[in-house]
Amino acid sequence: MKTLQIIPSISLIYGGPSQMVLGLAPALAKAGVEVTILTTDSNGDNGQKPLDVPLNIPIKQDGYEVIYFRCAPFRRYKFSLDLLKFLKNNAQYFDIAHIHALFSPISSAAAIVCRQQSLPYILRPLGTLDPSDLRKKEQLKQLYVALLERRNLAGASGIHFTSEQEAKISSRFGVSTKDLVIPLGVIPPENNTENIRNKFGIDNDKPVILFMSRIDPKKGLELLIPALQKLSIQGLDFHFVLAGTNPQDPIYEQKIKSEIENSQLKSHTTITGFVTGEAKISLLQTADLFVLPSYYENFGIAVAEAMVAGTPVVISDQVHIYQQVLDSESGWVGTTDVESIVRLLTTALSNLQECQRRGLNAQKYALQHFSWDAITQQVIQAYREIVVENTIF
The missing domain is CATH 3.40.50.2000 (Glycogen Phosphorylase B;)
Structure with a gap:
């Protein structure tokens, strides 16, 4: 099975969302799943230098590959036209896309491209459907929902929530969704001797x-x-x-x-x-x-x-x-x-x-x-079910 992980950035400066993808990808690869991460070179939103990485070419690491694309235009919003062009031209070679983030231009646009190219996708909202979060910039988000995210949710093969509570309180804007409740994983640390x-x-x-x-x-x-x-x-x-x-x-x-x-x-x-x-x-x-x-x-x-x-x-x-x-x-x-x-x-x-x-x-x-081995099996099972459903229909 060939999978895409699409996320605005995997720089660790952005915390949990990046860390999750960098934990999931090698765990999936270890289980025999082919993984390609599509992301940007963003490394902060206030003038920080972008990640010093090769662009537009696959970089292999830990059994999976990452392709970085330059943020352009709209660097502040981690947007990349080159990423979207790659997705449009290569969607046919993948079985499923796992898109991390809502209300993010690159993630929203990626979901649209996936629908256009008939590539099934899962959306992970990262808590953005929580009513408390939706109250931030509320009018702008209402417009965003009307123009983009309602259709993206409706077209998703699954919505990845990380806890039952998140799934319970999250808004769907009147859309019927298939919910996947799968927790995040952590890597047990080695004993550290640094004082x-x-x-x-x-x-x-x-x-x-x-x-x-x-x-x-x-x-x-x-x-x-x-x-x-x-x-x-x-x-x-x-x-x-x-x-x-x-x-x-x-x-x-x-x-x-x-x-x-x-x-x-x-x-x-x-x-x-x-x-x-x-x-x-x-x-x-x-x-x-x-x-x-x-x-x-x-x-x-x-x-x-x-x-x-x-x-x-x-x-x-x-x-x-x-x-x-x-x-x-x-x-x-x-x-x-x-x-x-x-x-x-x-x-x-x-x-x-x-x-x-x-x-x-x-x-x-x-x-x-919270071990990645156990969580990865849940993710793979969800991927397989969605791929089969889309193959049949």
């Missing part, structure tokens, strides 16, 4: 609270920072690590950094910026708690990464794998308000032995339920 405490000057006896995600208003930082300030005033000892960036909204990122710099948290906070590789693994394995009080999160890949690293999580009930966290006792779940976060963090920091127990539970659950 991250020494690297960032964190005392060995201080519990580490880690936020590692995109610095975005939806992530709940405007709840978390006041909660941490209250803990500090109460005399609880901890060190806070803020790891992440936001290439699409540097103004908000600077606002959050300034808020920390001008508070009592400054003396016991480390701001790392975007981290990857060994530093990322080491932070996840060193942290005593991972916290993500998001207002909405269709899955929460960062939460799953923390769990597989053996770190208990403190999350809101708007992170859509919260029920799995509760059922497996992998951490603590609260609501999207400051007092709830204060209570949960106080409970966790007051009993580090319980933190360790829940961290072990988290790792066990993630290894069983």
Whole structure:
């Protein structure tokens, strides 16, 4: 089976969506599926240099291939006419396309081309059908739906949701869809020997609270920072690590950094910026708690990464794998308000032995339920069923 994965960018600076495709592709290849990723050279939305990669030619890696296309025109929107031309000219050679992102010009246009070329496609909305997300730029999105996305949803062979909760609350704009609920996978980290405490000057006896995600208003930082300030005033000892960036909204990122710099948290906070590789693994394995009080999160890949690293999580009930966290006792779940976060963090920091127990539970659950091997089989089964349906009809 020959498959396309189409995504605006696979630069890791964009976080979870890119990371998912870079995890799925080698897992599919390992299972015998031919995978080609079509993407752009975008590497940030505010003047950053594009990825330094060959363009318009297949690059083989880990059993699959990637073809990068230059963003042109409209670099800011990760759009590429060359990608669409390639898709139009080569769609006949593939069995199915898996398109990642809605309300993204290149993804929307790719769905149209797939329909024109009779190539069945799956859409993964990345949480963009959540009513909370749809309220952002609401009028523009309503127009976008009327012109493009309603037809794209109607023409899709399947809509890939990553949790039952995401599927339950997502809007379909009156369209009947075939829903595929398949979680995301994580790669178990190897034990990392880097001493991250020494690297960032964190005392060995201080519990580490880690936020590692995109610095975005939806992530709940405007709840978390006041909660941490209250803990500090109460005399609880901890060190806070803020790891992440936001290439699409540097103004908000600077606002959050300034808020920390001008508070009592400054003396016991480390701001790392975007981290990857060994530093990322080491932070996840060193942290005593991972916290993500998001207002909405269709899955929460960062939460799953923390769990597989053996770190208990403190999350809101708007992170859509919260029920799995509760059922497996992998951490603590609260609501999207400051007092709830204060209570949960106080409970966790007051009993580090319980933190360790829940961290072990988290790792066990993630290894069983978020492994790429298991998830890949679900994806392949969905692909096969769709290909057969389209062959018959």
